[in-house]
Amino acid sequence: MGGPRGLSRSGMSRRGFLSAAALGAAGAATLGANGAAGARSRVRSQAPANGLPSPDSITVTDPAFLDAVQAASLLQSGALHPRELLDACLSRSTEFDGEIGGWIRIYPEMAYEAADAAAERLSQQSVSTNGPAPLVCGLPLALKDLFAVSGLPLTASSRVLEGNIAAGDSTAWRRLKDAGMVLLGHAHTDEFAIGVATEQVGNPWNTEFSPGGSSGGSAAVLAARFVPLATGTDTGGSLRLPASACGITSIKPTFGRCSVRGVIPLTWTRDHAGPMGRSVADAALMLGFMAGADPEDPCTAVGPAVPDGGYPLSAKGGPTPLSGKRFGVVRSDVDALPDATRVLFDDFLDLVRRLGGTTVDVKLPTMPADITTGDSAEMGSYHRQFQDRMGLYRLSRAPAAALAIGSLAVPSIDYMTAARNRLVYQHEYNRMFADNDLDAILVPGAKADGVKRLEIAGVSVFTGVMGNVGWANYTGAPAISTPAGRSAATGMPFGVQVGGRPWDESTLIEIVLELQAARPDWQEAPTVAPAPREIPRVQVTTPGAGPDPTNTTNVGFGFHFLPTTSTAAI
Template sequence: MGSALSRRRMLGSLAGGALLLGTATAPRSHAAPRSHAAPRSHAAPRSHAAPGRRLPDPGIITATDPALLSAVEAASLLHAGQLHPRELLDACLARTREFDGAIGAWIRLYPEFAYAGADEAGERLAQARNDGTPAPDVCGLPIALKDLFAVSGLPLTASSRVLEGNIAAGNSGVWSKLEDAGAVLMGHAHTDEFAIGVATPQVGNPWNTDMSPGGSSGGSAAVLAARFAPLAVGSDTGGSVRLPASVCGISSIKPTYGRITSHGMIPLTWTRDHVGPMGRSLADASLMMSILATVDADDPITALGPPVPAGGYPLTAKGGSTPLAGVRLGLPPSELPPPLQTLFDDTIQVARSLGAQIVPVVMPPTPTSLVTGDVVEMGSYHRQFADRIGLYRPERVPSVGTAVASLAVPVVDYLMLERDRLRYQVDYNRLFVDSDLDAVLIPGTRVDGAQREEFLGVSVTEGVMGDVKWANYSGAPVVTLPVGRSSATGMPFGVQLGARPWQDERIIEIGLELQEALPAWRDVPDLVPSAGTAPEVAQVAPGPGPDPTNTLDAAAPLRTPPMNAIR
């Protein structure tokens, strides 16, 4: 621990402070939809630990319904040849079709595309067993993508009538990596329209379908909570994977800004958008993080961080009586409803029992000027839809109109706002150095259940449902994990653990220890049969582009790498 403390007490160093301007590369030609008649050729696999050492022993897995398997459990059985990807997909689709009517987590399903992918994954896993060379951990696992991530030849609508009929022109970087690793795309999950809001009102929380699953990645979180798929991808601009994870009882990782490519993703605000792996457990999300947190030539910021750890991000807790001995957790003040405060206080006591030291801290205030920058970036993308303003949900029209009007802000003022962002990052990092912290511990939400339409019109930039903006402005990595359910509403509640930029591996390690002691993620909601209504769509010819999203101005013109500097 001494060397770790020494490193922590050293002055932070710049992890990449230059602005990346015009990072979009020349458009690639977009291939036509792949033929399902023959398997794709697969690139040489990246470095992976052998699944037998990394995944749980198949012999200890007791679930009989494949849809109820966690991602790491399903991966173990898939790699051992005890489960075929088609069987797993069958179970996930059957559960979706039986229960999704009242939840509405999916906006579209792609069974034909998915079964083709499952068959290819099955062949790849069989070949890996024969050759003794492990396939990627996610091979054969069904996945939900938030309706922001482009998949060539499939619809991409951001859950909005504004993009009705839009067909992606190419693959997002996220889907390219997952497809190369053998993942199986089940469908797109609903988002709050264009990822702007915190409610995702078209989706019901699986724990109580009258309640909101949070937003904007509410559909992705609902898919996981309902056990419709073992993995999902969301995005986080102002808590958009953390809030849904907390209120749906699942886990998420908001990685360091730029750690995962956002190429081919419909943006909200370029300098705050983070791609977020989501899973039922933190181990599940970490499994997918190892695939996604690699360099993408179409998004140069992804080359600035450290490489993925050898063998991938951690999946298991070290365990023992005091696995968090020597770990210092900063605890900012918080105000919560009594049932949530009880759960949070209990979590603090569990952390102490595991050896953690709890240190009272005060988070640096987020500059109010940054909200203006958020609105300018949003307007830069949405101005292309000015002639379709009436197609937005009514509660979104004022915020979109304001965003487009904000483009009158002088460029020099916008750049000064970016200066304020860098100053905030320095203040955030200084908090960790001055208090000698490993992480901060913060409630996942301030709301003990919300009706589906209770927060209509509220933007993720406002942070009204929880203390979340600090992580998007600092670019810091955060894991969110469930710790229990409210005694008043029965709704799940989770906590956030945040570190300094580029300490993704460390914060996952700490989160795994806490989740091992608080395995609330294993709780499954009781679902009422209600036939799903999401349309089942086949792949068609890709849109004209040039961007994979088949829209304009989706590629970030400016990307600011997060810094570890303190002065």
């Protein structure tokens, strides 16, 4: 695990920001080298509300190693300046990303402007006039290279979109920007989010291994402590598989909880946008600002509103906080695990039971054989615009793109039948919860005990070979991937999926908060060897022509998949 590494770009040691906070001195440091506007405001003594830790309880000495809720607490209290946090993240990224390669581009000029604006919102004068700043204000962020940012490149980590400039902001980024978050850069994705490898990125725990996909770059920059928060997408485990592989936490929310407007699609009726953090508190903090109704994405208007004040951020604690909770264990997946990860999963079940939870074996409903019929057609309807650029796809991804385009010849009745069977599957999933009186299900986060990068270069997210993940995409139900330790055989992280009923993110977050408080595997960080890298730096330019924010032809559908809580037989 890393520690303090010299001076921040402000000229102040990273250890110094805490000692300065303790003194409560006005303008404890002048942020000179990068032109901060004056000295920092006087530290405020009160602890932040809404479940953030007290600033006095935080002992981390390098700002890059602060998790999101710790950093938010220090930013809100005035003990940490947004520029100083950004300095630490940029410095660590350029010093260590050489072997990992998690970033595709960074935006320092834009980021420092946003950090200064966040500092103004966090200042005592602004707080006294306008009220408290949003809890995510000033936190650095990585966006998966599918989320549009007006005037910045958007390439889906593909040569196919080389030179593409976003025409507008994705709704998710607009929400986070409006809340004062600081965009540090775009992280790599498996090309167009098609696969589970993200083979151009090394896993920070061992760069010979895959960070998972398709949100592998987002998971890698989180695990390496380059940034405290990131966005990802999940069409077939693409938030959960990287979280398991890299030892971080992700929340795949209910389909429609977070808008996908302005996000390059893989399949419109399975794509979920969601937050990634080191802990579930980190991810839940960002979910509260990322989620909500968007008139440009009608699915987001269906479910209940985001809870007032956001999602819970702290565990209730006590000896048996999970008392009365029932957990379904998908036994067939557990029995198929390699020995080392089977031990980790069994230890996780022991933890659930020690905290008062009851476990029962369950069987997920059988996936209809034709359920993937629509996936290829939806993917093809997007990728057909690139038929004249097929030679620019990665060799590992070109066959999938070509097959998807060819699948547009599938008869429409086959597509409609598959959609009907998907609805049946949703009802059966809900009935499994009702029949067993479940609060959540527990599913291994991966089938394999770590995978080398090139071993899965051609594997699509639709195959399910890396983990049992499709149940959450086809039902639209929420799922959280939480770390469950590291394999004694490979040393690689392993995670557990905690799944629930549609629209019930709060229950899952509350459960995982207790589990992570009782056994904080998420706090372990990889030892990353110095490997300097000149990460491409880009400035904002003229936005693309649009009209879609992605500056691509994003036809979508006149109808959308909607999650249901019904258990009726159909």
